[in-house]
Amino acid sequence: MSASIISFWSTHFALLKSEFWYLVVSGITTGFLYGMVAVGYTMVYGILRLINFAHSEIFMTGAFAGYFLMRRFVGNNTPSGAQSILLIVGGIAVGALASSLMAAFVLERVAYRPLRKRKAPPLAYLISAIGASYFLQNLAGKEFGRNPIAMPQPYGNANVFTVFGSPFNQYDLLVVVAGILSLVALDIIVSRTKLGRSLRAVAQDTETASLMGVDIDKTIMLTFLIGGAMAGAAGFLWGLNSNVGSTMGFVPGIKAFTSAVLGGIGNLRGAMLGGMILGMVENLAEPFVTSAYIDVVAFVILVGLLMFRPTGILGERLGRVA
Amino acid sequence: MSTEMRVHLRRWLSFFAMAALIAIMTGPSGSNNAPVQGLTQSFAQPYSYFGLFRAQRWMIFFTFALVALGLQTLWRRSGGGVRARTAVLRQGFEAPGRRRATVLSAVVVVALVALFIPHLISNPGIQSGIVEQVLAYVILALGLNVVVGWAGLLDLGYVGFYAIGAYVTAWMTGRLPIAAPFHHPVSSFAAIPVAIVFTMLAGVILGAPTLRLRGDYLAIVTLGFGEIILVFSNNLTNVTGGSQGTNPYIPSFTFRIGGLKYLFGNVGYYFLVAGFVVVTIVLFRLLEHSRVGRAWTAIREDEVAAESIGINPLKYKVMAFAIGASVSGFAGAVTASQIGVVYPSTFSLYFSVNVLTLVIFGGMGSIVGVIFGSILVQGIAVYLRFYPPSGYQASDLYMYLGALLIMMMIYRPAGLIPSRRRRREIYQAEDGIGHEGDVLLGEQS
Amino acid sequence: MSDLVFDVKNITLRFGGVVSLNDVTMEHRRGEILAVIGPNGAGKTSLFNSLTGVYRPQEGTITLNAREGHPISVIGRGAYRIASAGVARTFQASRMFSALTTFENVKIGAESHKGLGAVGAMVRGPATRRGERESDQKTFELLEFVGLKDQANTLSASLSYGARRRLEIARGLATNPVALLLDEPAAGTNPAEKLELANLIRRVRDELGVTILLIEHDMKLVMSVAERLYVLNFGSVIATGSPAEIRSNQAVIDAYLGSSETQTSEAS
Structure with missing residues (x-):
């Protein structure tokens, strides 16, 4: 009995050892993507005390926008060089733009603002969010087909360098660069600018902020714009490596929400950190857990966190960011 | 400009x-x-x-x-909206006499229509569609109404209990890869009480530690529970049969009286499940107007005040959760025997959201509303499935349900036929009356 | 000793670094009307919440001897357990179930100490029906006792402040309490209502034999109703005694009554 347990673990650890750096690299990329989506959850939660269920569909919107751009401009031959860079930057930009518009001008306007004006109770928001999520998901499914579609590749995804014998591809580089740039930019916006100040003010105390002359509606709209842009960029990047489809947002959405809770919901830097931790844990758990149960790992982490440490690692509150 | x-x-x-x-x-x-x-x-x-x-x-x-x-x-x-609103906020008790007459006549009409439906519709596909898509959903919605409408808890893992109920039935009747208990398969009718007990226990086990959580966190935890059940039912192939579903067919209900044997067909199931619906309605109606129902109201409206008069909120929440769970499991058991196969693909979050939509649409906390809402929405769903207009795909249904949820929250949050209490609570919360800005979640601010 | 309903010994309650109650000792005798007074922020509400199980003092003991001979410790028990042990309370800003009628509010109190009974409710056997009748009966009696019988079917949210106080008291009494704890019952009521309230408090004690603890700002009400007082200042007890003794106590005058504006009733 004990011998078999030892052999079980030794084979799995051998697997972990041989694939370690490969898993670390993919952990980092998944971590950045989770983090980029998680900041959207955390910002909206910080301000509206709402789990924005439809954020996963905002993510999906960005992926589709990028997909349409690729579909239009990527021909039969895989582009290279400057053309690749242009396409990728274009894809990120279009994804971010589409998602932020969808989040701020459709989702917030239609599903949340009327409730806010009426001071509806929180459950009403949550239900409206669930409705919006289902609506968008299935509208996309109806219009663009319900099967996952492969994204036309704008680049060769060549190997950039190797980390201890394991490849670090252009995709990994792309995600890391995009992730660092966007998260740093976001952090600067929230901690240094006037917009960031009003954001934090609204998060701490909406009524006082409004008395102090902060335009609540505008701040909330900007929150959705920023969170949407991050999710849209992440959506395009995600779709680049796997597929694009109407239900693609659900699992990454739950994972990103888990990341946000992990870092302390409402806490921006916490969300980034939480994304990184979850990405790592999930990838390093791969040698030990059958792939079908990887999602269960995230759910178990989420449920455990909510029950035993709902404030996460860094604690709640958007106001604490800076 | x-x-x-x-x-x-x-x-x-x-x-x-x-x-x-x-x-x-x-x-x-x-x-x-x-x-x-x-x-x-x-x-x-x-x-x-x-x-x-x-x-x-x-x-x-x-x-x-x-x-x-x-x-x-x-x-x-x-100025229609405002007037209706003030009227609701003003009214206390109403004269029960006239209301009772209206309700009674409505019940008679519905019962008569229900009696004749199987004779009016001869298409066996639609007949079984009505049983599994309409009647079963009425029971499901009534069960979720206890959790969402009365206890004020948002349960997104409702499907998990349905799945457990279905699998327990398959297990008891010996249709799973694992052997039936004591290697002695029983009839699917005898499996029902076991399914109820199992799901009730599952409800208590999941509920007891999680129901202390804030309302929105509870929603996420229950969602996680539902998804975990889904992953397991898909992948534990040597227990559940995996994505292929259970095999062989789960037997339909059969009754033997002396030498007579009656095998339930579509019409038989229709009347049996309709009977279950009636029993559920009667039981829950008594429950609503009992001290348990009033305790739920108290907790929902002001948990602190409820505690101050000796009500243990957790106990009542777990109770609501377990009742909801067992109703879901019951529906799962009945549907499993009717369809004959248990497929994991049924058990997605879509299912929970579908049932939630029925409760929200009909009116949280209102038995009449929930029944009416379920029959209307699910009836239309069945109609669309069998007579799809051009351009309609079966999965489009969820798009409409999503839109319906948003519309209800914006224009009629208390539902189509609201419970008077619930509507008052929502209006009062919006007007800042009472202590819970959060009556619906039953949570302290 | 055995005739204490609440026996509070040396409790200290801190929030972070702030000491809210400092070594407070208090004896609440069975059948008396006891009042706790003190300026704003003196720790009255903290004491109140410690007695009802809402706060947990870090040091000291609170023994509740509701049913004689069965003392229980308050600290570490949930609010509902203290309530079901026989302590009813009202809230400073009254908390009712606002979407329910006056009658329903009180009835919930009357039946809250009965068991769970979901199955009983669904079967609705003779015992359940008898229970319902008893609760209805009791609810009517209590509504009559506090003078709200005419408003039994009014939505509780539309009652006046004074009526809400009486409703809260009726709801608390419906749980068959040994002690009734009132948290600033006079807040927001007019002079006529205050007089009624004072009468009601006395009647609750005299006719129903319920021990009463009153936390109050309004000196006129306190001095006319209470038989014994504790005075809190900065979280500590600075004086105790009969109203006459307190009136002449120099420490109290310095801390509280001395400042002229508090002589008259303070509306909060």
């Missing part, structure tokens, strides 16, 4: 945007290969309306938009 003009312009624009959206929603679908086709054809292709006339789709919806605009203006001028 004056403010007034801007307001008008915005209203017009939003109505026409809505009309365009409805044109797209009801229009032809796109596909993976032609992803924009659906969008363009929704506006370009003329469409035949119920065989009466053919017109460009957008023309119809723009006409609708104009009519809706006009109606809305009239409604606003008359």
Whole structure:
């Protein structure tokens, strides 16, 4: 009995050892993507005390926008060089733009603002969010087909360098660069600018902020714009490596929400950190857990966190960011 | 441009945007290969309306938009909304006599219609569709109503209990890869009480540690529970049969009285499940007007005050959760025996959201509302499944349900036939009366 | 000793670094009307919440001897357990179930100490029906006792402030309490209502034999109703005694009554 347990673990650890750096690299990329989506959850939660269920569909919107751009401009031959860079930057930009518009001008306007004006109770928001999520998901499914579609590749995804014998591809580089740039930019916006100040003010105390002359509606709209842009960029990047489809947002959405809770919901830097931790844990758990149960790992982490440490690692509150 | 003009312009624009959206929603679908086709054809292709006339789709919806605009203006001028609202907030007890007569006559009419439905519809597909898609959902919605409507807890893992109920039935009847308990398969009817007990226990086990959580966190935890059950039922192939479903067929209900044997067919199931619906209604009606029902109301409205008179909130929440769970498991057991196979693909979050939509649409906390809402929504779903209009795909249903959820929250949060108490609570919360800004979640601020 | 309903010994309650109650000792005798007074922020509400199980003092003991001979410790028990042990309370800003009628509010109190009974409710056997009748009966009696019988079917949210106080008291009494704890019952009521309230408090004790603890700002009400007082200042007890003794106590005058504006009733 004990011998078999030892052999079980030794084979799995051998697997972990041989694939370690490969898993670390993919952990980092998944971590950045989770983090980029998680900041959207955390910002909206910080301000509206709402789990924005439809954020996963905002993510999906960005992926589709990028997909349409690729579909239009990527021909039969895989582009290279400057053309690749242009396409990728274009894809990120279009994804971010589409998602932020969808989040701020459709989702917030239609599903949340009327409730806010009426001071509806929180459950009403949550239900409206669930409705919006289902609506968008299935509208996309109806219009663009319900099967996952492969994204036309704008680049060769060549190997950039190797980390201890394991490849670090252009995709990994792309995600890391995009992730660092966007998260740093976001952090600067929230901690240094006037917009960031009003954001934090609204998060701490909406009524006082409004008395102090902060335009609540505008701040909330900007929150959705920023969170949407991050999710849209992440959506395009995600779709680049796997597929694009109407239900693609659900699992990454739950994972990103888990990341946000992990870092302390409402806490921006916490969300980034939480994304990184979850990405790592999930990838390093791969040698030990059958792939079908990887999602269960995230759910178990989420449920455990909510029950035993709902404030996460860094604690709640958007106001604490800076 | 004056403010007034801007307001008008915005209203017009939003109505026409809505009309365009409805044109797209009801229009032809796109596909993976032609992803924009659906969008363009929704506006370009003329469409035949119920065989009466053919017109460009957008023309119809723009006409609708104009009519809706006009109606809305009239409604606003008359001040209808405000008046209804104050009336609700003012009323206390109402004279029960007249209400009872209305309810009684409604019950008689519904019962008569229900009696004749199997004779009016002879298509066996639709008959079984009505049992599994309408009647079973009425039971499901009534169970979820206990959790959402009365205890004020948002449960997104409702499907998990349904799955457990179905699998327990398959297990008891010996249809799973693992052997039936004591290697002695029983009839599917005898499996029902076992399924109820198992799901009730599952409800207590999941509920006891999690129901202390804030309302929105509870929603996520229950969602996680549902998804975990889904992953397990898909992947524990040597226990559940995996994604292929259970095999062989779970037997239908059979009764033997002396030498007589009655095997339940579609019509038999129809009347049996309709009977279950009636029993559920009677039991829950008693429960609503018992001290348990009043304790739930108290917790929902002001948990602190409820505790101050000796009510243990957790105990009552767990109880509501367990009752909801066992009803879901019961429905799972009945449907499993009717369909004969248990497929994991049924047990997605879509299912929970579908049942939630019925409760929200009908009116949280209102038995009549929930029944009416379920029959209406699920009845339309069954109709659409068997007589799909051109451009409609079965999965489009969830798009409409999602839209319905948003619409209800914006325009009629208390539901189609609201429970008077619940509507008062919502209005009072919006007007800042009472202590819980959060009556619906039953949580302290 | 055995005739104490609440025996509070040396409790200290801190929030972070702030000491809210400092070594407070208090004896609440069975059947008396006891009042706790003190300026704003003196720790009255903290004491109140410690007695009802809402706060947990870090040091000291609170023994509740509701049913004689069965003392229980308050600290570490949930609010509902203290309530079901026989301590009813009202809230400073009254908390009712606002979407329910006056009658329903009180009835919930009357039946809260009965068991769970979901099955009983669904079967609705003779015992359940008898229970319902008893609760209805009791609810009517209590509504009559506090003078709200005419408003039994009014939505509780539309009652006046004074009526809400009486409703809260009736709801608390419906749980068959040994002690009734009133948290600033006079807040927001007019002079006529205050007089009624004072009468009601006395009647609750005299006719129903319920021990009463009153936390109050309004000196007129306190001095007319209470038989014994504790005075809190900065979280500590600075004086105790009969109203007459307190009136002449120099420490109290310095801390509280000395400042002229508090002589008259303070509306909060």
